[in-house]
Amino acid sequence: MLRTATAVYAVRLSADRRWAELDTWGPRGAEDGPPPLGRPRRTHFITPADAAPAEYLPYGMRPFGGADLVVRRPGGERGVWWTFERATADGDRALRLEFTDDHLGLRVALRYETVPGTDVLLRWAELTCTGSEELRLERLDSAAIGVPVTTGARLTHLTGQWSQEFQRAQLDLTRGRFEIGATQGVPGHAYAPWLAVQDAAEPDEGATPTYGIALEWPGNWHITADAEPGGFVRVRAGRLPHEESIALAPGATISTPRLACAFSPEGLDGLTRVWHTYERRLAGERLHRTRKVLYNSWEATGFDVSADAQLELAALAADMGAELFVVDDGWFRGRQDETGGLGDWQPDPAGFPEGFDTFVEKVRATGMDFGLWVEPEAVSPTSALHAEHPDWVYRIDGRPATLVREQLLLDLGRTDVQEFVLATLDRLLDEHAVDYLKWDMNRPPTERGRPDGGPVGSQDLDADHVAGYLRVLDHLRARHPHVTVEGCAGGGGRIEHATLARTDVVWPSDNTAPLDRLAVQYGYLHAHAPHTMSSWVTDAPGVFDPRPRSLAFRFVLAAAGVLGVGADIRAWTPGQRAEAADWIARYKDVRDVIHHGTARLLNGPGDPACGVQYEEQGGGRVVVTAWSTGRLDGAPLVPGRPARLRLRGLDPAARYTDTADGTVYSGAHLLHSGLPFGWTGRYDADLVVLARQHTAPGPGPH
Known part of the structure; x- marks a missing residue:
């Protein structure tokens, strides 16, 4: 019995003690029966x-239904036939199950560990070669889980493409297989390593048992769901080998990535809160750092970075209330456009004629912190770094190199490359007063080879790169x-729990257009917490949904996470800058509630009104970010009737006061009738703060 905050995950051995099976996963008490x-x-x-709801089984023992582990002896058979050795438990918080195949020379330990204060259970496997021969791992999933559904599963996943990440999608799986994944060396823009499972016969919300998994791995990965003949859905997930297999040498052990397994009895919205709680746990003590309002200069100046233009922007940003100024791409030598400079991380003296440190001091004199954009894994073919170390990039001897965004990718799995990146970042952060680092990655690996790294098939380049990346972040x-530290990979291309545990915020998408971004953030918040979500106000037009929206809409949208501004504010009118200052001040008053409160998603981008509700711990304040998602012209069907957002989780007997206009609502009214918004062409978004009234206790019983 493994017990989380409110749930139980019970594991048993099969009747013949040959494998582990899921007994129960659900609310506490569900194991009684x-x-x-x-x-x-x-x-x-x-x-x-x-046919069994097996927790983890190798090919050989599970030949037809999809194995979680496929092992081959070079020149020999493929398959594992293990026997159970022992179980070791640490109360109801951790479990280790060991299985061995002495003939093959393999020991497999299945690991389980609960995360205190959450309804998340972590699962992974440890594979050890106990024989004298090398083994080849063709598949090494982290875990498999049988989900108890009766009429097939409703699967919710996050899909998209570059600039359209985290689009929430659903499908019903009654028979067959569903699979998502990436082989781009990062989780990618097309799918997030996250899946939610419900019974297809149940509604999305309400008292609906909902199960979720998320893979902690910033490399190649897959998630597979099979509607099994036995009437349940079996989900498995893990990393994917870069080559056709991974070598496991005698005496060596490989640990698979951790798979976070989450449960909520309250539908997808409840599962969202479980993930938010878990990610606050991942942040540790850094959770309580104030995530400052930033200004980023990229959209204003592009590659044309000069001290005068940057300082002009800094002065305006500081007047609006920004607390952090970030110089994006273009600040270093050779970076007049995207064809050069990457790898040569020295400030360009032409852009900073009085010296880079003098420029930084002038920015900081405005009262703001200072930040820089870097892309440590990338190198330009024209750079001095590439001329000196052409062997540091991924390459295949005798084959042409593919340029993506006019750049190549460093092999971060190499120790010498790691040392270069560490020394470069140490120098920048030690020599200059830098408070913020935006780490970007704008291309996947293509010709992924390391000619001097041993024979083909002996390398695990994907895991090596992941290890190097995590080493630098640590x-x-x-x-x-x-x-x-902000994490970015051409937008949301590398967002998962290993990265979130080592960064402070991440960049979900390069698309900042208002309605496009609303859809991105709506999906993102299903899987990830608001305190991790960096979001900017810009003037970008819509890409997928071109309908215009107000500056207020853009500010309220960015305020739903960690607020930033990325527009060319030199082109804004004094009135727009004054409006921006007002929104920034309002955001600062409530950002602790947004970042640390209980969040609930209200409707979706396809509804006439969409919002996010944040409730302060203890319920003293409720913050609602709300947006009009429909047309802004023409009369409504029922003139004068406002759109309403029904709030959730409030005390129906309590009374709440709108701090802006003094309107008082009962909790019951907000739950049943909803918070009204009289949208118009000029009023298309709002940030509402509701203060719970302190009431004296009523008379005692007669």
């Missing part, structure tokens, strides 16, 4: 292992704890 997935008494044309945390 027959297992919902049961045990098959007879099987026809498949094996008992194929170093930044330890060596420069005052520096705030």
Whole structure:
């Protein structure tokens, strides 16, 4: 029995003690009764292992239904036939199950660990070669889970493309297989390594048991859901080998990435809160750092970075209330456009004639912190770094290199490349007063080879790059704890729990257009917490949804996470800058509620009104960010009737006061009738703060 904050995950051995099975996953007390997935008494044309709700089984023992582990002895058979050795438990918070195949020379330890204060259970596997021969791992999933559904599963996943990440999608899986993943060396823009599972017969919300998984791995990955013949859905997930297999040498151990498994009895909205709680736990003590309002100069100046123009922007940003000024791409030598400079991380003296440090001091004199954009994994073919170390990039001897965005990718799995990146970042952060680092990655690896790294098939380039990336992030945390780190990969291409545990914020998408961004953030907040979501106000027109929206809409949208401004504010009128200052001040008053409160998604981008509700711990304040998603012209069907957002989770007996206009609502009214918004062409978004009234206790019983 593994117990989380409010749930239970119960594991048993099969009757013949050959594998582990899921007994129960659900609210506490659900384990009292027959297992919902049961045990098959007879099987026809498949094996008992194929029909069982097995937690983890190798090919050989589970030949038909999809194995979680495929191992081959070079020149020998493919398959594992293990026996159970032992179970070790740490109360109801951790479990280790060991299985061995002495003939093959393999030991597999299945690991389970709860996360205190959350309804998340972590699962992974440890694979050890105990024999004298090298083994080849063709598949090494982290875990598999049988989800108890009765009429097929409703799967919710996050899909999209560059500039359209985190689009929420759903499908019903009654039979067959569903699979998502990426082989781009990062999780990618097309799919997030996240999945939610519900019974297809149940509604999305309400008292609906909802199960979720998320893979902690910033490299190649997959998630597979199979509607099994036995009447349940079995989900498995893990990393994907770069080559066709991974070598496991005698005496060596490989640990798979951790798979976070979450449960909520309250539908997708409840599952969202479980993930938010978990990610606050990942942040640790850094959660309580103030995530400052930033201004980023990219959209104003592009590659044309000069001290005078940057300082003009800095003065305007500081007057509006920004607390952090970030110089984006173009500040270093050779970076007049995207064809050069990457790898040569020295400030360009032409852009800063009085010296870079003098420029930084002038920015900081405005009262703002200072930040820089970097792309440590990238190198320009024309750079001095590439001329000196052409062997540091991914390449295949005798084959042409593919340029993506006019750049190549460093092999961060190499120790010498890691040392270069560490030394470069240390120098920038030690020599200059930098408080914020935006780490970008704008291309996936293509010709992914390391000619001097041993024979083909002996390398695990994907895992090597991941290890190098995480090593650098860990170093930044330890060596420069005052520096705030933002994670970015051409937008949302590398967002998962390993990155979120080591960064302070991430950039969900390069698309900042209002209605486009609303859809991105709506999906993002299903999987990730508001305190991680960097969002800017810009003047960008819509790409996928070109309908115009007000400056207020853009500010309220960015305020739903960590507020930033990225527009060319020199082109704004004094009135627009004054409006911006007002929104920034309003955001600062409530950002602690947005970043640390309980969040609930209200409707979606396809509804006439969409919002996010944040409730302060203890319920003293409720903040609602709300947007009009429909047409802004023409009369409504019922003139004068406002759109309403029904709030959730409030005390129906309490009374709440709108701090802007003094309107008082009962909790019951807000839950049943909703918060009204009289949208017009000029009023298309709002940030509402409701203060819970302190009432004296009523008379006692007669």
